[in-house]
Amino acid sequence: MRPAADRFGVALMEVAPGAAVAAVLLLAIAHLIPSDPAGRTALAQQSIDGTIVRAQAARAPSVGEVDVLFLGDSSVLMGIVPAVLEAAFPGKRIEVLASIGFTGPSGNAAMLERFLSGGGRARTIVVGFTYASLNHSPQWDGWVGVVRDPSPVKPANVRDRYLAPMRYGVLGVVAPHMLPGAYGRAYGDAPRVVRYMLDHRGAMFDPRPGILPEDMIPVVYETSPTLFSGLSALRLKLEESGSREIFYLDMPIPEALASSRTRATRATAISEVAAALGIEIGRILSTPETIDAASFASTTHLSVTGREAFTRSLGVELGRRAF
Amino acid sequence: MSFVSIEFCVFFPIAFLVFNLIPPRAQAQAGFLLVASVIFYAFWDWRFLFLMLGLSFLHYGAALAIDAARSQCSRTICLVLAVSATLMALGFFKYTNFLLGNLALAAGWLGSTASFDPLDIVLPLGISFHSFQCIAYTIDVWRKEIRAERDPIAFASFSLFFPQLVAGPIERAADLLAQFATPIVATRAQIERGVWLVLLGFTLKVVIGNGIAPVVDAAFSTDQRYGWSTVLGTFAFAIQIYADFHGYSLIAVGTAAMLGYRLSMNFAFPYWAISPSDFWRRWHITLSTWLRDYLYKPLGGSRGSRHRAYWNLMIVMALGGLWHGAAWNFVMWGLLHGFALAFWRIIGWNGDTAGPIARSSSRVATLLVVLIGWFLFRVESATQIAAMVGALRDLEWVPFHDVALRAVAGATLALAALEIWQRRRADSFAPPHLSVVGRALVYGGMGACVLAMTLQSKVEFIYFQF
Numbered sequence: 097m098r099p100a101a102d103r104f105g106v107a108l109m110e111v112a113p114g115a116a117v118a119a120v121l122l123l124a125i126a127h128l129i130p131s132d133p134a135g136r137t138a139l140a141q142q143s144i145d146g147t148i149v150r151a152q153a154a155r156a157p158s159v160g161e162v163d164v165l166f167l168g169d170s171s172v173l174m175g176i177v178p179a180v181l182e183a184a185f186p187g188k189r190i191e192v193l194a195s196i197g198f199t200g201p202s203g204n205a206a207m208l209e210r211f212l213s214g215g216g217r218a219r220t221i222v223v224g225f226t227y228a229s230l231n232h233s234p235q236w237d238g239w240v241g242v243v244r245d246p247s248p249v250k251p252a253n254v255r256d257r258y259l260a261p262m263r264y265g266v267l268g269v270v271a272p273h274m275l276p277g278a279y280g281r282a283y284g285d286a287p288r289v290v291r292y293m294l295d296h297r298g299a300m301f302d303p304r305p306g307i308l309p310e311d312m313i314p315v316v317y318e319t320s321p322t323l324f325s326g327l328s329a330l331r332l333k334l335e336e337s338g339s340r341e342i343f344y345l346d347m348p349i350p351e352a353l354a355s356s357r358t359r360a361t362r363a364t365a366i367s368e369v370a371a372a373l374g375i376e377i378g379r380i381l382s383t384p385e386t387i388d389a390a391s392f393a394s395t396t397h398l399s400v401t402g403r404e405a406f407t408r409s410l411g412v413e414l415g416r417r418a419f
Numbered sequence: 420m421s422f423v424s425i426e427f428c429v430f431f432p433i434a435f436l437v438f439n440l441i442p443p444r445a446q447a448q449a450g451f452l453l454v455a456s457v458i459f460y461a462f463w464d465w466r467f468l469f470l471m472l473g474l475s476f477l478h479y480g481a482a483l484a485i486d487a488a489r490s491q492c493s494r495t496i497c498l499v500l501a502v503s504a505t506l507m508a509l510g511f512f513k514y515t516n517f518l519l520g521n522l523a524l525a526a527g528w529l530g531s532t533a534s535f536d537p538l539d540i541v542l543p544l545g546i547s548f549h550s551f552q553c554i555a556y557t558i559d560v561w562r563k564e565i566r567a568e569r570d571p572i573a574f575a576s577f578s579l580f581f582p583q584l585v586a587g588p589i590e591r592a593a594d595l596l597a598q599f600a601t602p603i604v605a606t607r608a609q610i611e612r613g614v615w616l617v618l619l620g621f622t623l624k625v626v627i628g629n630g631i632a633p634v635v636d637a638a639f640s641t642d643q644r645y646g647w648s649t650v651l652g653t654f655a656f657a658i659q660i661y662a663d664f665h666g667y668s669l670i671a672v673g674t675a676a677m678l679g680y681r682l683s684m685n686f687a688f689p690y691w692a693i694s695p696s697d698f699w700r701r702w703h704i705t706l707s708t709w710l711r712d713y714l715y716k717p718l719g720g721s722r723g724s725r726h727r728a729y730w731n732l733m734i735v736m737a738l739g740g741l742w743h744g745a746a747w748n749f750v751m752w753g754l755l756h757g758f759a760l761a762f763w764r765i766i767g768w769n770g771d772t773a774g775p776i777a778r779s780s781s782r783v784a785t786l787l788v789v790l791i792g793w794f795l796f797r798v799e800s801a802t803q804i805a806a807m808v809g810a811l812r813d814l815e816w817v818p819f820h821d822v823a824l825r826a827v828a829g830a831t832l833a834l835a836a837l838e839i840w841q842r843r844r845a846d847s848f849a850p851p852h853l854s855v856v857g858r859a860l861v862y863g864g865m866g867a868c869v870l871a872m873t874l875q876s877k878v879e880f881i882y883f884q885f
Contacts, residue, residue: 100439100440103604103610104436106607106610106611107435107610110610110611110862111614113855113856113858113859113862113863114618114859114861114866115863115866117859117862117863117867118862118863118864118867119867120863121867122870256874259870259871259874260874262867262870262871264874266868267626267630269826269829270626270627270630270825270826270830271630271631271826271872272630272633272634272825274633274634274637274822280633281640281643281645281648282645282818282819283817283818284818284819284820284821288819289818292818303817305642305644
């Protein structure tokens with residue numbers, strides 16, 4: 097054999113068997129991992145929004161009997177601390193099934209349906225939204241489908257199909273797939289968000305440091321036509337739920353973003369929303385309309401300390417009304 | 420081009436094939452490698468090729484002039500001119516904006532309104548490594564340790580050799596240039612070793628280095644407010660920079676070995692060091708020996724008084740820090756190591772005579788110095804230092820810390836297991852002695868991990884920025 101051909105042969109023999117084994121290994125893992133019930137592979141590939149919605153929808157059927165169930169958007173998800181309420185009402189069970197504003201009232205109706213289908217019962221239901229969720233866009237409606245079917249996303253292409261299970265499933269331990277920005281700095285990866293929500297009765301916190309200067313725009317409460325069709329669907333589910341007490345909760349906004357127009361539009365909007373849900377004006381919870389901007393992580397989400405203080409004031413109101 | 424790219428995966432097999440097909444004559448091989456190196460570099464930015472070639476031929480000519488000069492004075496003038504021109508080029512591309520930034524700061528303090536706006540300067544890839552290699556060559560000729568190379572093609576191939584062009588190892592002409600003077604035919608052992616080193620390098624870089632990079636990026640932020648993030652982020656960066664740079668160096672040595680060339684090993688289990696000086700005998704070995712031979716010793720080394728030796732150490736390490744990057748945090752990193760090197764000397768540390776407790780204590784203290792150093796190395800601003808050090812007051816444990824701890828522990832265990840196995844072997848970097856099936860399984864497993872990690876967005880080699 098000529099020297100050059102010999103050298104090619106040596107290199108080939110060093111590389112080829114390993115390449116064949118690598119291919120077999122990747123194929124084998126790809127066919128084993130999708131049956132992983134934790135869905136780690138799929139979780140690693142989705143956004144924080146997708147993670148939250150799927151996590152809530154997946155656990156909704158197994159929540160069971162609760163004393164207070166919170167529905168709504170992310171201002172509720174990240175604005176309520178169930179442990180604070182449970183400390184205020186010993187022996188009571190509090191759960192949060194709120195997710196993100198994009199799911200809208202229809203998504204909350206679907207969430208409630210999943211809760212009820214698993215045998216869930218709630219003595220009291222609190223439905224809460226912040227101003228931004230009331231101006232519902234039809235473009236968000238795709239999220240309702242995610243609530244109805246929260247099964248993991250399917251791989252987008254062949255490369256994902258065969259490499260993702262190894263990347264996110266096997267190597268995920270030493271090579272975490274981090275969430276971007278402040279969520280990554282606080283939660284790490286998507287599976288940790290899910291774990292946190294499971295450990296905290298469905299609630300989570302917004303880790304962002306505060307409201308950005310460019311977001312300091314006065315708030316106006318606006319409702320959209322598509323909001324009301326969703327509210328009708330949610331009203332039907334609330335009636336089906338058999339809950340004795342149903343309240344509406346308008347989540348607070350930063351004091352610095354409130355103007356006289358904010359107050360005027362708020363009163364109209366929340367009375368219309370409550371009416372569409374079949375909730376009397378008297379059952380709109382009296383909680384602070386505005387809170388100091390320093391207690392917010394963003395324009396719509398309370399900060400870690402802000403949500404604890406707000407939950408305590410909510411506890412006082414609930415104690416007066418529900419218990 | 421980067422080693423971790425599709426381009427390189429196409430480029431190298433072709434280069435390997437063609438190199439083995441051309442007649443095994445030194446000039447033809449050097450010529451081919453020069454062409455291959457030019458293509459390799461041009462994939463990044465062809466315009467800087469002229470700068471790199473220009474610097475190479477400056478030193479080629481300077482060395483010939485030194486060799487031909489009759490008086491020591493003429494020899495020294497040639498050396499000073501070549502070294503100065505190289506340092507000026509390096510200084511312009513690397514330190515101009517650093518200088519302007521500091522002038523602007525000083526002007527601000529003095530109340531001056533003079534403008535020192537930064538210039539739009541791109542740092543040529545690999546210029547720091549290339550400059551040091553060329554300077555070492557010319558100094559070696561001036562010292563009469565080697566003769567000047569007369570073949571321009573061989574010299575250009577040596578100075579631009581693509582496996583080590585952009586991030587080292589910084590080779591000495593006596594080792595590498597000599598290899599371009601003789602026909603090279605890779606042996607079976609060299610090819611086997613090369614494949615193993617390339618695979619090991621890719622695994623370290625892509626799986627461990629890139630894998631832990633997002634943890635580091637999340638932890639090193641001005642907005643992060645958790646003390647444990649500072650601690651775990653620093654540990655994670657220690658792993659990342661080691662896996663990244665050691666991985667790069669192994670790929671460089673491995674690709675050269677597959678062609679039949681020997682390059683120096685840049686790392687020798689640095690985190691097992693028992694003192695700061697031991698650390699620098701194990702970390703970026705070709706840079707630390709360069710600094711020793713071409714900076715520390717010419718400054719007087721340890722020959723003068725003890726105070727002079729400590730002063731020399733501080734100067735060398737501060738300049739070593741500045742070589743890494745034009746920012747004060749790199750200077751602080753260098754000074755920290757200089758101080759540690761001096762301190763271990765002051766206390767009269769001797770690793771050969773120390774007992775087991777003293778050795779363990781010194782090992783832990785060294786690791787602490789190294790970790791604090793990596794923190795200084797990684798931060799991007801004084802604001803970030805203040806934020807991350809200030810965060811140490813809040814030791815709240817958040818879910819991110821579970822993720823970071825798991826990644827740090829997993830990577831540490833993997834690296835420790837690898838290095839314990841390597842350290843027990845006579846030749847730490849030889850391929851594993853396995854049957855064909857065993858080798859296929861090991862190589863296949865590593866290859867599968869590397870392939871899977873390509874789903875992650877690209878993370879460039881850390882040392883490319885230097």
